[in-house]
Amino acid sequence: MNRVPRTQTPAAPLGGSGARLNVLGVHLCLQREDGRILLGLRHPDAAFGGRTWHFLAGHCEMEGALACLVREAEEEAGLTIAPEDAELVHTVHTLDEDGDGQPRIGLVFRARRWSGTPEVREPDKCLEWGWFDPAQLPEPIVPYTRAAIEAIEAGRPYTELGWPSTTAESEGPSEPAERTGPTEPTERTGPTDRTDRTDRTDRTDRTGTVR
Template structure:
């Protein structure tokens, strides 16, 4: 084990000690989860590219999250796989039919925007094949779809979307944001 990895693990163990749980904890799920375990929200994102441009949506100004900012097509996983969620969201939000055989995971962002927020895993998928032209199907969430030069992204843009697009362009597959390091 590398010294830096060992130091990280030792620091993490000291900051998050595992409390001894009573033998009759609240069921098998409680017994399996170490103390301090927090579920992560899983988001899926579509990185749709053509001719050096990426598709971004302008979030409705009244959106609960990032109103008035540009963002890739995205949604939260429900009781479904990440790929199924991506296909569903692409159709619901923009009327696009994505070929699941042409989908690949290209970047992951593990983030926390504020200390009190739940951590999030943001999965970015590239679709090599799709049918349809992006159209507004949820105007209460998205005010416009537009293709942008990937080297000249608009402002304001959701920061983790920018980090992922730039990461993909640089050949990186993973980014961490908001963990205070």
């Protein structure tokens, strides 16, 4: 019997005219009582985010998202988290974040309780762990990691990055606002005091010791 050769299926175009699978990843937003968040410095040769700071994260295999979170926390950092102690705090939907045009959905979980101290268990993926103030995140950092942390701090549950905006096209040009006269100037009461933040960041190197 003659067989018809298979042809490669092209990527579906944007705009809802075709379906394309989205990669699902889970991320751990682990936050201490002092508010600092755990981030890892990715290995330069890591498949994603080399030499940048990122959540503890991983892709779902044949498992639920919570099972993936529990597994990745133990494999990457030696942390033990019970599924019932994790809660979904943010979802981020990205396109072309790492240059391959792949749409990705990231679920960000916060653990209410955990046991263990972060250790570098996979040195080919992560060089060190550090605890950082959300207002003073390290650089360079994965863009959607920063966006997710800022959104969580602001109480926003969802973020999109990299997708073309259709807001301007759907709404059309906006009408100019009616002028009602000059606005009274706001009285200045003097310079604002600023607090110099000099806290040092706790980091865990590849030996598992805290600096």
